[in-house]
Amino acid sequence: MALQGPIPISFDQVFPHGCYLVGNVEQVKDFDASANGRTVYAKDKTTGEPVWQIPVMDGDPTVKASQKTVAVKLLSTTEPTAPPAVPGMPITPVEFVGMTVTPYVAQNGRLAYSIRATGMRPPRAKQTPASKEVAA
Template sequence: MRFEDVFPNGCNLVPDSIVEAQDYDEKTKRRTPAVDKATGSRVYQCRVMDMDPELTGRSRETTVKILAPHQPVPPTGQPFEFVEFEHLTVTPYVNDKGRMAYSLRASAIVKPQGFKQAPASKDAA
């Protein structure tokens, strides 16, 4: 899917949230680094804040999994920087409470490519 279809108002990366995803084995009670079954690639995840103004009063935070050979790094390193994701896929599923949910996956996290960036702060300058 196109990034702007999923995040029409963009999203901000939660600082220090890029971590290696973990799989949990019920038999051994151990966690191991997650590996994508289809590609064999390592899986990382990060938390982002959806900037959709219609989410007022609801959680804006969601997790995006990134398939990459090495841990991705924030594009600029700024706190709560605006980011975009390349090759974004959305997979619907039914969660443990019987409600529809979505899993977001991407191939990379990048600096916004001119789509819709945060408006300049009135306090800036």
């Protein structure tokens, strides 16, 4: 099979209605390697970079409430910095760059996806097609 490993995907394909930070950036613990009070943090198997995660809320109004919040994993040698809060908004909009998705079978037997990114930033302004002027 030609597809192996994480599949590159755009932010707009994953979050067409945008997404919002609902928690803090945290380094992911490697529970299998941690023992005897010693914490070991997860590293990406391909790049060796530390893995961080941040919970976000999907802006899609059709998504069920129980599926609104997902964790996006960030690969970065330093702790990723969240975009600044938007004045007057209770939650911060965010956009991820360098995104990949990895499908897997969850413990309940259903298909699930691991979403990863290499960075985050404030959302770009949505591009709209330029209106064409008709020559008289």
